[in-house]
Amino acid sequence: MTQSLPLVLGIETSCDETAVGIVSGRKLLANVIASSVNEHERFGGVVPEIASRAHLEAVWPAIARATNEAKVSLDDLDAIAVTAGPGLVGALLVGVSAANGLALALDKPLYGVNHLASHVAVDLLTHDKTVGPAIALLVSGGHSSILKLDSLAGSYEQLGRTLDDAAGEAFDKIARLLGLGFPGGPLIDSEAKSGRAEIDFPRGMTAAKDQADHRFDFSFSGLKTAVSRYVKATPEYQRANVAASFQEAVVDVLTMKSIDACKESGIETLLIGGGVAANSRLREMAEDRAAKAGLELRIPPASLCTDNGAMVAALGAELLRQGVKPSDLGIAVDSSASVSVVSF
Amino acid sequence: MTTLVIDTATSRTSVGLFDGAVPLFAGRHDGATEHGEALPPLVSGALDLGRPITQVLVGMGPGPFTGLRVGITFAEVFARAKGVSWSGICSLDGIVSGIKGEYIVATDARRKEIYWAKFDSGKRITEPKVSLPEEVRAMGLPVYGEGASKYGFEADIDMIYPHPLFMLAALEWADGVHQPMYLRKPDAVPTSER
Numbered sequence: 406m407t408q409s410l411p412l413v414l415g416i417e418t419s420c421d422e423t424a425v426g427i428v429s430g431r432k433l434l435a436n437v438i439a440s441s442v443n444e445h446e447r448f449g450g451v452v453p454e455i456a457s458r459a460h461l462e463a464v465w466p467a468i469a470r471a472t473n474e475a476k477v478s479l480d481d482l483d484a485i486a487v488t489a490g491p492g493l494v495g496a497l498l499v500g501v502s503a504a505n506g507l508a509l510a511l512d513k514p515l516y517g518v519n520h521l522a523s524h525v526a527v528d529l530l531t532h533d534k535t536v537g538p539a540i541a542l543l544v545s546g547g548h549s550s551i552l553k554l555d556s557l558a559g560s561y562e563q564l565g566r567t568l569d570d571a572a573g574e575a576f577d578k579i580a581r582l583l584g585l586g587f588p589g590g591p592l593i594d595s596e597a598k599s600g601r602a603e604i605d606f607p608r609g610m611t612a613a614k615d616q617a618d619h620r621f622d623f624s625f626s627g628l629k630t631a632v633s634r635y636v637k638a639t640p641e642y643q644r645a646n647v648a649a650s651f652q653e654a655v656v657d658v659l660t661m662k663s664i665d666a667c668k669e670s671g672i673e674t675l676l677i678g679g680g681v682a683a684n685s686r687l688r689e690m691a692e693d694r695a696a697k698a699g700l701e702l703r704i705p706p707a708s709l710c711t712d713n714g715a716m717v718a719a720l721g722a723e724l725l726r727q728g729v730k731p732s733d734l735g736i737a738v739d740s741s742a743s744v745s746v747v748s749f
Numbered sequence: 750m751t752t753l754v755i756d757t758a759t760s761r762t763s764v765g766l767f768d769g770a771v772p773l774f775a776g777r778h779d780g781a782t783e784h785g786e787a788l789p790p791l792v793s794g795a796l797d798l799g800r801p802i803t804q805v806l807v808g809m810g811p812g813p814f815t816g817l818r819v820g821i822t823f824a825e826v827f828a829r830a831k832g833v834s835w836s837g838i839c840s841l842d843g844i845v846s847g848i849k850g851e852y853i854v855a856t857d858a859r860r861k862e863i864y865w866a867k868f869d870s871g872k873r874i875t876e877p878k879v880s881l882p883e884e885v886r887a888m889g890l891p892v893y894g895e896g897a898s899k900y901g902f903e904a905d906i907d908m909i910y911p912h913p914l915f916m917l918a919a920l921e922w923a924d925g926v927h928q929p930m931y932l933r934k935p936d937a938v939p940t941s942e943r
């Protein structure tokens with residue numbers, strides 16, 4: 406029975422979420438997330454040391470809560486999975502150390518997995534079709550990439566990435582500029598609902614030359630400067646309109662480039678993951694454009710888009726099912742891990 | 750009573766296994782940024798002896814944050830998953846043994862500073878602090894530990910890093926420590942003060 410439905414616990418601590426998930430095969434049993442986001446608010450961004458201290462405090466309680474919610478005992482687990490990169494080194498190390506402690510105490514195999522591949526793997530939990538080939542747009546405060554994958558545990562290629570800020574960081578910075586607070590994503594999303602996207606802000610990396618050299622790359626720094634200039638030059642600006650116009654510029658480029666990536670590679674499935682995938686305008690525009698292009702669009706529910714342990718567990722279960730060799734003792738965390746390495 | 754002892758508060762990763770006070774296993778790895786990779790194989794080596802662990806003891810620092818958390822996180826999760834008790838002590842308490850009179854034990858806090866505390870004949874008599882070596886130098890006491898050799902104190906003994914044997918012995922007299930001893934605040938400036 407465990408052969409077909411491996412019970413796997415996944416730990417994710419690559420940024421400011423201490424998250425533990427448990428899956429049985431492709432079934433989600435628990436998804437516990439403790440976030441230190443409030444502690445970072447007055448700094449306007451995630452402070453790595455504050456995040457790492459919070460992970461240490463939160464990781465065991467999250468494990469205990471997840472086993473409670475899933476109604477399983479640790480001894481029932483078939484494997485442990487943990488994010489080993491990319492992410493903040495000190496933060497990753499807490500999760501990996503906790504995972505090592507669990508694996509050695511319980512004498513279970515351990516999979517160190519790639520954070521980006523986990524964002525894709527979460528798709529396993531939302532339906533029962535195969536995952537891949539697909540184009541994946543992963544957008545959050547820590548990453549903004551377009552990936553091409555043939556299968557979940559197969560080969561991944563990064564087609565594009567951000568050349569400066571991650572999309573989520575751009576949301577944070579503009580939210581701060583507009584006095585909305587932190588984290589910026591949800592605040593701008595709700596502010597934009599009462600505004601009109603009537604200001605024509607620049608779309609980064611879409612000029613003819615950039616389309617040649619950086620076909621699937623992003624850049625948000627020019628946009629940030631443009632918004633900041635606009636706000637300074639327009640004392641009576643309408644905040645909701647600025648938020649809506651900024652959001653429109655980001656979402657326009659994200660969806661356009663991902664759809665172009667599908668068309669160019671002849672792939673008919675577009676997956677969107679990462680915290681920014683919770684953005685309502687991104688969902689709306691992606692649905693609209695994917696439908697027009699005849700693509701299948703998959704966006705997990707918001708609770709599985711932001712960093713979570715269920716996605717890590719889902720990838721671990723898939724690796725176990727496919728008979729992939731577990732990681733060796735003493736996984737080295739890799740803050741800038743390439744997506745071509747799915748498990749470490 | 751079989752005790753697993755772990756410390757990652759200095760540049761050394763140390764693991765020991767004891768049956769009562771009798772050492773069964775001792776392993777170590779030197780490398781200031783390698784605690785995460787070094788600890789699991791060391792513990793695995795201790796577990797290979799096949800003794801059921803009944804308690805876990807871990808050094809809670811003071812120590813550079815990232816490495817320190819490796820040992821503490823591992824020890825807590827390992828013990829809780831096994832359903833055995835775990836306790837923490839100040840890592841400085843497990844470095845020096847058998848010295849009479851007053852002395853200082855110091856470890857490297859980086860940024861040209863040391864973590865240190867004052868001891869009297871084997872027992873710690875001050876709370877750990879982090880400061881410039883000059884503050885300690887002015888006290889005119891012998892200084893031992895990793896922070897001594899690095900900052901030019903005369904250290905004529907080879908007790909430099911937390912040792913599982915001394916840590917276990919310290920469990921007899923030392924106060925339990927329940928929180929990591931960071932002794933420094935995270936480097937971060939609130940946006941309102943920029």
Ligand SMILES: [Zn+2]
Pocket residue numbers: 520524545547679680711712
């Ligand atoms: Zn992420």
